[in-house]
Amino acid sequence: MKTLTTWNVVRPKIRSVSDSSAWGWGPMRIKIKATVLLTVLFLMPLAAAEKYQVYLSPMPFTDATQPIMTGKGSASATLEGDTLSISGSFAGLSGPATKARLSLSRGPGIPGTPVVDLTLVGDVAGKVTGQIKLDPSQLAALRSRKLYIQIDSDKAPTGHLWGWLLEEHEIAGQDVPLKGPWFWPPFAVKTK
Amino acid sequence: MRTRYRIALAILAIAGTVFGWSAATRAQQVAAFTDQQATAGQSAYTQSCGGCHGRTLSGGGEAPALAGSTFMGSWGTHSTQELFTRIRTSMPPENPNSLSVDTYTAIVAFILKANGAQAASSALTPETNVAIASIANGQMPAGLMAAAGAPAAQGRGGRGRGGRGRGGDDDSTAPTAPRMGLTLPGSIKSYTPITEEMLAHPPDGDWLMHYRTYAGWNNSPLTQITTKNAVGLQLKWAWPLEDGMRQQITPIVHDGVMFVSTNMSNTVQALDARTGDLLWEHRLGPIGTAGQNATRTMALYGNLLFYPATDATLYALDARTGSIAWKNKMSEFPDDKIGGIMMAKDKLLVGVTRCNELDARNHCFIAGLEASTGKLLWKFYTVARKGMPGGDTWGDLPDDKRSGADAWIAGTYDPQLNLAFWGTGQAKGSSRDQRGPNGDALYSNTTLALDPDTGKLKWYFQNAPGETLDLDEVFERTLIDHGSQKTLMTVGKSGLMWKLDRVSGKFLDVKETVFQNVWASIDMKTGRTTYRDDILEKKPGEAVASCPSPSGGHNWQATSYDPANDLLLLPLSQNCAMYGGGPQLFYEMPGTDGNLGRLSAYETNTMRPVWSFQQRAPFLTGVISTAGGVGFVGDFDRTFRAFDVKTGKTLWETRLPTTAQGYPVTFSVGGDQFVAVPTGYNGGSPEQKPTTMLRGEIQRPTIGHGVYVFGLPKTVN
Secondary structure, eight states: EEEEEOOTTTOOOOOOOOOOGGGGGOHHHHHHHHHHHHHHHHHHHHSSSSSEEEEEEOOOOOTGGGGGOOOOOEEEEEETTEEEEEEEEEEEOOOOOOEEEEEOSSSSTTTTTTEEEEEEESSSEEEEEEEEEHHHHHHHHTTOOOOEEEEEESSTTTTTTTEEEEOOOOOOOOBOESSOOOOOOOOOOOEO | OOOHHHHHHHHHHHHHHHHHHHHHHHHHOOOOOOOOHHHHHHHHHHHHHHHOOOTTTTOOTOOOSSSSHHHHHTTTBHHHHHHHHHHHHHHHHHHOOOOOOOHHHHHHHHHHTTOOOOOOOSSSOOOOOOBGTTOOOOOOHHHHHHHHHHHOOSSSSGGOSOOTTTTTTOOOTTTOOOEEEEEEOOOOOOOOBBBBHHHEEEEEEEEOOSSSSTTOOOOOOOOOOOTTTTGGGGEEEEEEEESSSOOOOOOOOEEEEEEETTTTTTTTEEEETTTOOOOOOOOOOSSSGGGGGGGOEEEEEBBBEEEETTSSEEEEEEETTOOOOEEOOOSSTTEEEEEEEETTEEEEEEEEEEOOOOTTTTEEEEEEEEEETEEEEEESSSSOOTTTTGGGTTOOOOOOOEEEEEOOOOOOETTTTTEEEEEEEEEESSSSSHHHOOOOTTTTTTEEEEEETTTTTEEESSSSSSSSSSOOOOOOOEEEEEETEEEEEOTTTTTTEEEEEEOOOEEEEEEEEEEESSEEEEEETTEEEEEEEHHTTTTTTTTTEEEETTSSSSOOOOOEEETTEEEEEEEEEEEEEEEESSSOEEEEEETTTTTEEEEEETTTTEEEEEEEEEEESSSSOOOOTTSSSSEEETTTSSSSEEEETTTTOEEEEEEEESOOOOOOOOETTTEEEEEEEEEOSOOHHHHHHHHHHHHHSSSSOSOEEEEEEEEOOOTTT
């Protein structure tokens, strides 16, 4: 099994060094410098912060509950080492926000279970922050798009806004067509 | 011993008394509506609901069943108050909360009665809050079923079908009934009969069939409107279509004549395509409640125009005069509808849909007719029954419980292979836990290759075996050649874009076009899809997350193929739903930032994504493209736009009175190129589901069925 084509996943890129003769160096120096360069490049992804973005939108609703499921927001998250830092804001809720948490699910768009509370400041508009040390399974969950932020309100105590932590990506807007490939979170696994 | 016996008897007696009292009390408590309410509700249901949900409440198309195990599985754990609220706030879909509270209450009473609940002396109110499973068992009373299955009163507001006009029956009790029949006879002199050669190679200025070409390209060779001058497009004429019911038409054009229809009264009209003047009109009927199925397709052959009326009668009209040449009732089951029609040489192929009456041995089919006479030549049933090839894929489910696989979208045709390609919809009940067995349920959600002369199945490929989330794979099959390789491409509701070898049906490739979280894996050797575990393990009454929602990543809004750039242009929709546990709960699709609509272009040879743009409003028209490099598409927010096919950049846009909905076409008359777009509402789930998310945000009138025709200024011409 291999994962679905990940052309739409933003990752630090490693440039090819295959054409070393073009650099005009001797074979030994090339080997040393190439080794150093490769080591640095290899370590770069580990050291570089991973950036994620969150679009907060209303939880599932019906026509009847739609009037109370108002509001939206956004957040960004940075993973440095095993520490995830979250900072976001929201506005337009029909009632005061009561709780914010980081939750775990099977994948984007699928309800899950709470992992840890986040710091919530505000009322019908406000801010959400958090700094969480992730264990290996939570790190894997983050990288496979299974973590999401949920904000409850007194009008919707079991969930008002939610949004998944997705790798940073560009949004294709109206009148600004995005040349492919463009982003959406891959989910299915293609097998042969 | 005797004492013990007496004690035991006493205990039993007391227990029996308590139980009896308890049961009686329970019955009194749970009986929550009166017979008068249920009777009034039945009338209101027939008037306002039956067209979509079926006269026997069996559901149909995208409307869920409102009786039986399917209904109880979804609603049994919910309360009467929740059901009332759900119906009041969402129905009728084109105008929720438009009926009186008493009427909504009565409809709920009727639904409860239709599910076995007993009427009593206390009336149901909007505040009545009783668990549905505590008063109903899903068993429809036999008498009620007979009444529900009886032909409904024709006409809106209880009016009779007949009118005072030509071709109708006199009805003195219906003074406002419209004229029916051939209300304006035509005498078009310059009409050229359509030949098989013209169907295979349509004249440049014509749009002779649903997708314009046999191959389903929705592409025109016209070049007058270009990426340079599209900015100058202006309205040339407009024509209102009768409001009411569904509106998703394709105008078709030949020899400067445009044919349009409305399914409110099954009226067909011929218009001068240059001026919009009416040339003839035939009001075929029936009117009203029977017309809830969308009439998307008409077809032409010889001097005949074929129109599928909403009562499953197929009409052949003389395209020059509007008079009836022949008619053929395709099904006697009252809920059955004609889903799509197409020509293949001299054969008229007809898909039948909404055949969901369980226990009635009613199954959907595709039929072949002799176009000149209407004679039925063959039927291919899309549900494999016991003893037939594929019959074992439904497990032990009796034949009369096997339903669905509706042929509700017209197919395409390859004259060289002499094969017609059709898609089918999902099995019914729509989810595995409703159907019982977890088999593949052939030929639901399948690509069929049929011989149009005999109906013989040449090959099939099941795009979604054992589908369970109402994610149809029924939509257009686009035929594209890459060198010597003959391929077929299609996109289903889950957004998977399939490429098959259309000679053999062999799977070639698949690509996701919107975010989806229902398929956990796809076998790239066979194309077989596998659901997420929790979807497979879903129990009755449980809800599972489905991205896309049953309104579909792709739906009836057809794609266009631009051969100049090898681009397939896809109108896509981005929303999700919690599905299967009562009312569907909608939400925005992850990764889209709230953009419900997406228009994307893919290079078909490589399946490579080329460009994409998205917007808040979903697209509700098909897409067309032209050799001038211009594409056209319309949306929920009343915008109709021209875009550069190569880049997706908007070249021109205009606002229309209501939602742009249906299939745009382009044509030429007297050397001038025009583009036409229908407007309307009640576009099925692609329109109704986003409404939940856009209510209060995007305002649009729920009147305004019509067709708008644009062209370049004379100075440009």
